[in-house]
Amino acid sequence: MKKDALLGQSEMLVLIAVLRLGDEAYGVPISREISKEIGRDVAVAGIYSTLERLGRLHLVKALTGEPTAVRGGRAKTYFSLTAEGLRQLRASQRILQKFWAGLPGAEGRPT
Amino acid sequence: MKRYPPRVAVWCLTHLACGDRGQAILGDLLERFEEGETRAWFWRQTLATLAYGFARGVRDHGPTFAAALIATTVLFFVMRIVNSYVTGKIIDFQSHGMLELDPQWSQRWGWRIALTIIGQLQTMSWFAVMGWLVTRIHRAQPRLIVVVSALVATALHLPVTIRLAHGLLTHRRFLEYFIWDLVHLCLATGVLVVCGIWGSRAAAASQRTDDISKEKLN
Numbered sequence: 001m002k003k004d005a006l007l008g009q010s011e012m013l014v015l016i017a018v019l020r021l022g023d024e025a026y027g028v029p030i031s032r033e034i035s036k037e038i039g040r041d042v043a044v045a046g047i048y049s050t051l052e053r054l055g056r057l058h059l060v061k062a063l064t065g066e067p068t069a070v071r072g073g074r075a076k077t078y079f080s081l082t083a084e085g086l087r088q089l090r091a092s093q094r095i096l097q098k099f100w101a102g103l104p105g106a107e108g109r110p111t
Numbered sequence: 112m113k114r115y116p117p118r119v120a121v122w123c124l125t126h127l128a129c130g131d132r133g134q135a136i137l138g139d140l141l142e143r144f145e146e147g148e149t150r151a152w153f154w155r156q157t158l159a160t161l162a163y164g165f166a167r168g169v170r171d172h173g174p175t176f177a178a179a180l181i182a183t184t185v186l187f188f189v190m191r192i193v194n195s196y197v198t199g200k201i202i203d204f205q206s207h208g209m210l211e212l213d214p215q216w217s218q219r220w221g222w223r224i225a226l227t228i229i230g231q232l233q234t235m236s237w238f239a240v241m242g243w244l245v246t247r248i249h250r251a252q253p254r255l256i257v258v259v260s261a262l263v264a265t266a267l268h269l270p271v272t273i274r275l276a277h278g279l280l281t282h283r284r285f286l287e288y289f290i291w292d293l294v295h296l297c298l299a300t301g302v303l304v305v306c307g308i309w310g311s312r313a314a315a316a317s318q319r320t321d322d323i324s325k326e327k328l329n
Contacts, residue, residue: 027139041152043159044139048132049167064131070145072121074138077131 007092011059013037014050015089018060018079026065026076051079059085116144120157126254128160136160164255172251179249183241183260187267190237197233201226231295238264238299242307250311257307261300268296 007015017033018025030051031044054060065076081089124137140156169176245260246253275292278285 027135028142031139031143041155043163044136044143044156045160045163048136049163052132068138068142070142071138072141074134074141076138077135 005088006095007088010046010050011054012089012092014047014054015059015081015085019081019086019089023078023080025079030079054085058082059088114144116141116153117150117157120154124157124160127258128164133160133164161255164252165259168249168252168255172249175249175251176256179245179256179260180263182244182248183263184267186237186241186244187264190234194233194237198230201229231298234295234299235302238303239306242303242305243310246307246311253311254308257304257311260307261303264303265296265300272296 013034014030017030017037020033021029027044027047031042031047034042034047051060051062055062059082060079061082063078063080065078067073067075121137121141124133124140128134128136140153140160144150144153241260241264242257245256249256272289272292275285275289279289
């Protein structure tokens with residue numbers, strides 16, 4: 001990825017959710033966190049697709065946990081941001097804030 | 112009372128969603144279902160997962176995916192040409208040779224069943240080859256390509272079924288042909304899926320044996 005390129009909407013949402021959840025960032029809480037923020041249900045497969053893309057760009061790393069009975073014996077996959085992921089997220093935030101700044105009536109704050 | 116997720120949806124995800132990611136998604140869906148999500152939600156997520164898997168297959172392995180679908184289409188039309196030639200020969204045999212052997216043959220169930228079985232076996236053999244071939248071409252997602260190939264073959268056959276259904280509206284005698292066509296199609300696509308899955312397992316087993324042999328050599 002080009003240095004300091006603006007991340008896509010779904011990439012930013014997933015990265016922020018992973019950052020918020022910390023050590024508990026796996027599919028279920030990530031999808032719930034995003035659904036809560038955007039106000040509608042999201043496809044779990046879509047989140048994994050984004051995470052896979054971010055993984056290929058070395059912005060997140062995955063770690064397989066222990067299998068649990070409630071998941072039919074399937075293991076959780078935990079995700080965390082890499083240093084590069086955090087840097088890219090902050091860079092995108094700065095780009096957006098700069099773009100919003102000084103806009104008459106908006107002032108970079110949502111109404 | 113314990114709630115159970117839709118079995119068909121779980122089967123689809125277990126067998127059609129590929130790799131570790133598919134299993135992680137299934138685990139997440141089961142966990143959320145356990146926490147109170149509805150069966151409709153589970154189905155929506157299942158369809159979305161399969162759609163994402165399909166898109167991923169096309170994106171990551173486009174050439175082999177396209178080649179498998181082209182092979183299905185080509186084999187389907189070759190089957191039609193060969194079958195119509197063979198059927199023509201059988202009709203000739205029925206109307207000339209059979210009458211010499213047995214003038215009352217058309218009234219005997221044994222002959223009719225035998226000829227029906229020959230026709231069915233003819234189509235099923237083609238569909239079996241189709242199933243085996245597509246999993247050899249598109250090895251990345253063998254089960255998904257088998258299902259897609261079965262859907263393509265069904266879609267290609269659909270004009271015949273629609274013609275028979277249309278005929279059924281005007282003549283009741285088409286009912287027998289219509290039902291037989293549906294049975295014929297179900298059996299043939301069933302054979303395609305079974306042979307495809309069997310072919311993919313055999314390929315995976317031989318791949319494992321090769322890997323073990325290489326490890327031993329190293």
